[in-house]
Amino acid sequence: MEKEEKMHIALADDDLEDRELFRDAIEELGLDVELTLFSKGDELLDYLHDSHERKLPHILFLDLNMLCTKYDDCLSEIRRHSKFKDLSIAIYSTSGAEKDIHKTFVGGANIYIKKPNDFEVLKQSLHEVLKINWQFHTSGLDKGTFLFRI
């Protein structure tokens, strides 16, 4: 049952090196996942808007500074739509400032990850995030109060 459902992950980050690091980390975790990468916020939002509710990613990793030209910012644009209410959003940022973290959570993020400098730490953090998100998904836990900081 739960094992057979494939985990679908999306990442939106405008930095090529960060995208590659992320992809390598996910690959090395050896999980059976489908990964979709975006370099532009607009592309991400078009993709989400065009996807059927049941086909949305299980989790979206979003760079905090991801720019969108069509919308104010990606996080608030996504949270404006009830279609995406169960989409877990993990904000992925170099900032560890308490003010940024608090603001991001209040703005609708479920997860806040400070981008680690070390590849092994990145792998470990992503694994933790994916594991807990999977529990929320498979057990139908309340995404409205799903907050996780790592």
Add this chain to the structure above:
Amino acid sequence: MKKTYIRYDINRACQTILQEQLEELGIGYEVEDLGEIIIQKNVPAPLFLTLRNNLQRYGIDLLNDQKGQLIQRIKNTIIEMVGRDKLPMSKISCYLAERLQMNYNYISAVFSEYTHTSIENYIILQKIERAKKLLLQELSLTEISYLLSYSSVAHLSGQFKKVTGLSPSAFKKIISERKKIAYTN
């Protein structure tokens, strides 16, 4: 518009939905506890599919395979246990083995194999989920640690921080600020 608080019994809600749907389709059934239900034999496939689709609208899934069913029974037993106002006094492994009438090592191995977590961590996760709900109902940490059988407030806060990365007060502040924004918009 007036804000009204609701209280609901999730088990009763699920059972009622199940019964109504089965009766509507004229399928014979018996509802057992812990998410088990006995359906009459020889339900035609299209009718079964209609039942499955109707139930999915409520977030209820009919499970087919045996391991999947066992995982769900384990989860339901844990959720029911954590939802009580006092956790069982016996060791949790003994409690689960007794409730499910199965060897604990077996239950634990199947659970870990299929869920990307362990029974122990799943219980902690469910306890913290309940703690979140109680926090938002304005219960104090002392009250919550008593209801969830934590030895101390420090133990509860520590586990909360481990599961969420946030302190209970930081969690509460974020949720209440979100509600304020939703209310003013």
